[in-house]
């Protein structure tokens with residue numbers, strides 16, 4: 001019989017704390033503290049950012065924790081993958097270990113390998129490790145040291161693979177600490193080595209990344225200058241849900257004990273067709289099984305976010321997730337918010353032992369869920385009259401998802417206002433972005449609306465705004481060339497910063513856009 005998720009989590013914490021003397025640190029809130037540029041905490045290292053930046057002295061040399069993470073926006077936006085693949089969630093738990101200027105690569109790799117192969121007893125032939133293969137134009141050498149460490153630990157040569165900047169060089173931003181990283185991937189479909197090897201980092205269900213070990217070795221001074229850091233740090237993060245799915249021998253994360261009780265609760269409450277499992281994840285998209293997975297995923301995210309004090313009215317991503325959950329439970333399971341109340345109670349019950357704030361704040365979670373449903377229902381009924389007027393004019397719009405209705409109504413008004421004072425037929429990208437960010441109006445909805453009105457949208461400009469928000473490298477280099485100013489937390493950056501959710505860009509007048 002396989003271990004429970006609870007045992008698997010505890011084994012990780014205990015291994016680093018007891019066998020390797022790491023201090024156990026509690027998860028931080030998912031609402032970032034002192035970092036307004038971040039919508040949600042998205043990695044275990046967020047709370048240690050000042051240590052890596054040299055702005056704070058760590059209270060311990062080694063740390064371990066299990067961190068609540070949310071990735072629904074910014075550079076790490078996994079929202080659209082949720083329920084469509086079996087391993088990206090809006091909310092997940094990141095098992096992390098750190099060395100602050102203490103041990104470095106060799107020990108980090110050795111501890112990871114020992115934990116996976118001896119403690120969790122994963123056969124080495126099912127694991128692949130990656131290392132940084134270097135980048136000539138940036139003058140960065142291949143991390144041969146890392147390759148040799150893996151060889152010395154007994155990893156087979158054809159299970160050690162080099163990758164470039166995108167996958168194996170972790171960057172905080174154009175400035176700040178950074179370094180090569182080494183990732184561990186599992187062959188969860190039991191494919192033959194040659195086949196599995198070719199699927200590493202290809203976004204396959206069969207070979208999935210589980211653990212990232214980052215070697216903080218450099219400080220990026222500018223676009224072209226990397227300086228060696230006086231102190232070296234280790235920052236690792238492993239997705240609990242992926243590890244558990246693998247150890248419990250499940251085809252996807254939703255079949256583990258972290259999600260199945262939630263899926264079963266949806267079925268128990270709605271008494272409809274039961275969940276069929278993780279097959280054909282792509283073709284079942286938008287169907288009942290997808291709806292089951294989506295509710296299991298979103299109910300965890302909503303419960304954690306609300307319990308940590310996030311509010312849907314100033315966090316439009318949280319509102320979007322809540323609406324998506326409300327719409328899905330109506331449409332597929334014929335349920336109102338009471339289903340989500342039930343699911344959030346289950347989430348608190350399942351995870352309250354590890355994150356006591358979930359149980360402590362459950363009544364707030366319930367209150368906000370009821371409140372949000374009232375607002376949504378109100379919105380829909382108000383939009384009812386206006387909506388039928390719009391549909392009479394443009395029947396094509398009725399095909400769009402119901403949760404886009406309020407956005408379409410508000411969007412149409414603003415577009416008509418704009419048109420009455422403009423001679424162009426091209427909707428500015430800034431306006432399109434405003435409709436997206438304030439009314440949640442999606443690209444396809446906007447495109448259809450504009451088309452029906454005989455206008456077109458400046459999509460390149462829109463995408464530049466989106467990219468700025470998403471910390472997309474392209475916009476940043478363009479902007480860096482234009483000498484724009486980016487701010488991420490308390491550091492200024494002009495390139496990829498993967499732990500930064502939202503970047504605020506200032507225009508030439510110094511205003512945030």
Ligand code: ATP
Pocket residue numbers: 071078087088089090091092094209210211212237238239240241242
């Ligand atoms: P992927 O390439 O699969 O999107 P990543 O490289 O973005 O993952 P990292 O930033 O390296 O992920 O985070 C460390 C670990 O956290 C990953 O190896 C993975 O196990 C886990 N993880 C990352 N994103 C998610 C997610 N959306 N849902 C569940 N686990 C995740």
Ligand code: MG
Pocket residue numbers: 076
């Ligand atoms: Mg990712």
Ligand code: MG
Pocket residue numbers: 167209
């Ligand atoms: Mg990756």
Ligand code: MG
Pocket residue numbers: 183209212
């Ligand atoms: Mg990674």
